[in-house]
Amino acid sequence: MTHTQKRIIINNVIMTLSTLSAVIGMAFLFWILGVLVINGIDALNWNIFSQVGAPPGYEESGLKHALIGQLYIVGVATFAGVPLGIMAGTYLSEYGQKSKLAEIIRDISDIMMSAPSIVIGAFVYAIVVMPMGHFSAWAGSIALSIIMLPIILRTTDDMLQLVPSTLREAAFALGAPKYKVIIQVVYRGAKVGILTGVLLGVARVAGETAPLLFTSFNDNFLNTNMNEPMASLTVTMFNYATSPYEDWQKLGWAAAFILSMFILGLNIIARVFLMKKRIK
């Protein structure tokens, strides 16, 4: 065998192996999606959106309570986490820059990002649920916004730093005060990136179960009082899917399907934004 032949064989082997690995990875993704779609669509019906939870065996049982609860909990978390994250990211990129404090915050935020979400749930349990004496949707939102914070903070920081410093200098050189430079020029230059970060942050927390288990807990009925325990898609899904009743398990599949589609949608939108930005 000549040297060249040997090289071609090794090349083909490596290419086959790496292609195979990629296909296996993708296969799991499509397997999950396939099972979800088959079982989810089968379980979907109008009742899911119009009816609240009911004991097993009841025909008229749905997820309305969990869908609305999910919107409330994630909505409030977004409302708190996004401005906080964007402002903190603005501090890091525009004010703290390379200072010690800013670097420490960056490190802590990176650590927070990889913190197990159940730990954050336990933390909120200790500082919110225990003093209040009962579970509440507020506690759930707080836990989610804490999880969301480092994601939005870091993307904002990164995206703002991508704005060329000459653009800032040019605005300063026209006599602009710092806050106007940030709001009118830097934010504008980074808005697509920041929006992407926000979408990814929301998508990340929307799928969280662990931190909600012992903060917002659950409720089988429709509740819009943030002071009370509230149903969420994830916890409801967990309860229904682990129950022995077939109709509840079906509802669990429906919840899983709706949640996945929502998160998939957010991710796709974020990616489309990023692609558009790159083309520009």
Add this chain to the structure above:
Amino acid sequence: MATIIDIQQEKALQVKNFEFTYAGADAPSIKKLDMPIAKNAITALIGPSGCGKTTLLRSFNRIHDLYPGNKYEGEILFNERNILTSKEDLISLRIKIGMIFQKPTAFPMSIYDNVAYGMRLQGIKNKTELNDRVEKALKDAAIWKEVKDRLKHDANGLSGGQQQRLCIARAIAVEPEVLLFDEPTSALDPISTAGIEELVVELKERVSIIIVTHNMQQAARVSDYTGFMYLGELIELGRTEEMFVTPREKLTEEYITGKFG
């Protein structure tokens, strides 16, 4: 010792015993520099990379202040006042001393909004006044014809040369007294470069201009005075036509004849 010719005409800026030290640096990047800048004339700053010409230019509008820890010493007199004091109002200083950068810095907004940006900062809201001044600035920057039908379009859709002229329009729209050009054509093609140079020469009727350039032909073509800097010092300042023909300092001669740099 530096050779500095006596500038007979009025001065726009006067640098006196100026030193500049970057944050964290042990030695100053500019050492004991004296330099008069003539009014309504073009002064070119030339010299090898790292000689401090851009550092000096960026001191005139104190853009160095954006980064903490940079230190000025000595004086830069502008309208008889030292602008290096800590109580200097940097916002009004930068309105009077504008700057054009190496790479075009069009803001991510429409062409119109770009030019109106500086005026809006000053609180001008009147639509007719804004329209008039935007048009005038764009005409003065010789770009009106190309953009008049797409004023509401994104400024980043313009070519590099057009963007640079847009930046000049934006800078002159606030009617500064001095304009600082930091290698304004180094990112442009020869045709755009010629256009910018022509524009710079026209602008000196109204503003005093300081231009940093790596391109000695450019300095020779556009400027009235040329300052040659080396290792943080001003080696020679003279009338451009004299300096390029009969430099008085040996270092200047070696640099402009390409012996180093």
